[in-house]
Amino acid sequence: MPDEIYFLCLLHNVGATSSDRSLTLDEISRWTVMEPQRVRENLEKLINTDYIQKTFREGSERYHVTINGIRKVLSMYS
Amino acid sequence: MLSWEFPPRIVGGIARHCYGLTRALVKLGHEVHLVTLEFPGAPDFEDVEGVKVYRVKIELGHPNFITWTFIFNHFLEKKVASLSNQVDFDVVHIHDWLTTSTGIAAKNYLNKPMVCTVHSTEVGRVQQLRSPDSYMIDGLEWWMMYEAKSVIMCSNSMTREISDHFHLPSEKVSVIPNAIDTSEYKRNVNKEAVKSRYGIGPYEKLVLFIGRLVPQKGVEHLVRAVPLIVKQHGEARFLIAGDGWSRGHLEGMAASTGHGDKIHFLGFIPDSERVELLMSADVLVIPSIYEPFGIVALEGMAAGVPVVASNIGGLSEIVEHDRTGMLAYAGNPESIAWCVNKALSDYRYSNWLIQNAKKKVDDVYSWEVVAKRVSEVYEKACKR
Numbered sequence: 001m002p003d004e005i006y007f008l009c010l011l012h013n014v015g016a017t018s019s020d021r022s023l024t025l026d027e028i029s030r031w032t033v034m035e036p037q038r039v040r041e042n043l044e045k046l047i048n049t050d051y052i053q054k055t056f057r058e059g060s061e062r063y064h065v066t067i068n069g070i071r072k073v074l075s076m077y078s
Numbered sequence: 079m080l081s082w083e084f085p086p087r088i089v090g091g092i093a094r095h096c097y098g099l100t101r102a103l104v105k106l107g108h109e110v111h112l113v114t115l116e117f118p119g120a121p122d123f124e125d126v127e128g129v130k131v132y133r134v135k136i137e138l139g140h141p142n143f144i145t146w147t148f149i150f151n152h153f154l155e156k157k158v159a160s161l162s163n164q165v166d167f168d169v170v171h172i173h174d175w176l177t178t179s180t181g182i183a184a185k186n187y188l189n190k191p192m193v194c195t196v197h198s199t200e201v202g203r204v205q206q207l208r209s210p211d212s213y214m215i216d217g218l219e220w221w222m223m224y225e226a227k228s229v230i231m232c233s234n235s236m237t238r239e240i241s242d243h244f245h246l247p248s249e250k251v252s253v254i255p256n257a258i259d260t261s262e263y264k265r266n267v268n269k270e271a272v273k274s275r276y277g278i279g280p281y282e283k284l285v286l287f288i289g290r291l292v293p294q295k296g297v298e299h300l301v302r303a304v305p306l307i308v309k310q311h312g313e314a315r316f317l318i319a320g321d322g323w324s325r326g327h328l329e330g331m332a333a334s335t336g337h338g339d340k341i342h343f344l345g346f347i348p349d350s351e352r353v354e355l356l357m358s359a360d361v362l363v364i365p366s367i368y369e370p371f372g373i374v375a376l377e378g379m380a381a382g383v384p385v386v387a388s389n390i391g392g393l394s395e396i397v398e399h400d401r402t403g404m405l406a407y408a409g410n411p412e413s414i415a416w417c418v419n420k421a422l423s424d425y426r427y428s429n430w431l432i433q434n435a436k437k438k439v440d441d442v443y444s445w446e447v448v449a450k451r452v453s454e455v456y457e458k459a460c461k462r
Contacts, residue, residue, distance in 0.1 A: 001323050002323070002326055005323045009143065010141040013139055013140055013141050013142065013143055013145075013146040014139035014140065014141055015136060015137075015138065015139030016139075017118065018118050031141060032141060067117075067118055067119070068321070068345070068346060070087075070117070070118070071088070071089065071321060071346050072321050072322070072323070074083070074087075074089035075089055075090070075290045075291070075292065075320075075321055075322040075323070076292065076322065076323050
């Protein structure tokens with residue numbers, strides 16, 4: 001499985017599936033136990049493919065899985 | 079009824095199955111409550127043509143998938159427990175392993191029978207159990223069937239697969255196929271307009287695949303067949319609708335055939351688009367290497383498109399070779415190409431397949447027929 005899809009699954013499973021449950025880069029790094037640089041690279045790939053959306057809240061960049069991203073993740077398990 | 083997916087949360091065939099079955103059960107006079115997972119934009123509760131649908135918020139997550147499923151089952155269970163204070167349930171019906179723990183808990187505290195429908199199995203999906211997660215899922219599937227009073231399988235091939243693997247007693251098993259709502263396909267569609275939306279000209283032929291982009295769907299074998307099809311039918315264009323983790327790999331493979339400009343990956347498509355595409359296609363290819371049922375074959379047959387499917391599992395029970403469609407050798411691009419070329423070359427033959435296929439779908443695979451049989455399973459489970 002490509003690294004960014006594995007990463008997308010982790011984000012989905014921890015519950016970052018809507019803007020009110022979005023996470024900061026640091027929070028994602030802690031949840032996924034990935035270095036911030038690797039997190040950033042994966043996020044960029046997933047934003048480009050419309051699986052992750054970036055928002056700004058409380059002065060920080062936050063990320064959550066889009067509907068397309070949720071479907072992408074769930075397609076692996078059904 | 080418990081299901082991890084229900085429209086608009088559509089992942090595989092389970093959502094469509096539950097959507098069709100629950101509405102048909104209501105028409106037969108049953109009171110149906112369906113508990114499922116949340117989805118962005120979908121209401122927490124809605125009445126879908128008499129079906130009471132509850133979407134449960136998952137308030138806690140975990141990176142590991144299996145752990146996540148146990149967490150969401152906890153929230154499903156809370157919802158069922160709360161509903162049971164207002165509703166006197168007679169049967170608990172679950173679909174696949176994902177809602178097993180809620181189903182078993184509900185069965186025990188409600189003291190009511192549990193029925194499960196098996197849509198696919200882990201050993202079938204991955205072909206061979208290797209990872210700890212796969213062994214865990216396999217164990218949960220066994221547990222689900224052990225605890226269930228009745229087990230519904232969607233095809234005879236599925237029954238053979240499961241009975242052998244799980245040593246399931248035959249008296250527990252009922253084989254009831256999937257069904258579709260054929261009324262969706264009884265409307266007029268401007269095929270040229272649909273094709274042109276995808277850049278396909280009126281004289282070009284549309285070869286369609288719809289499904290998840292995962293290895294079990296065998297899309298790589300269709301991609302490998304493309305050069306053999308284009309050699310005979312330069313006017314063929316290929317649309318791959320659906321998403322999945324192997325999409326990137328398949329896109330790379332498509333480009334390497336030298337015909338990348340003729341193969342388009344559409345990603346997930348909504349249901350309305352799905353019906354229009356099926357009704358506008360010249361051939362529908364289902365190249366799966368594992369398919370316990372294959373509901374997309376029924377959709378293609380109802381939509382009036384010649385179906386080329388792998389000669390495996392449920393597909394070989396739905397499609398009668400040379401009568402309601404064509405069966406290709408699974409995992410064999412030459413065989414797929416031969417069938418597609420035949421369908422594209424011989425209009426009268428294709429039309430004959432289409433007429434036979436439509437009749438078979440109407441006669442055998444309607445939700446009304448299937449819901450009656452599921453209803454009989456419920457009655458039997460309640461009496462025992």
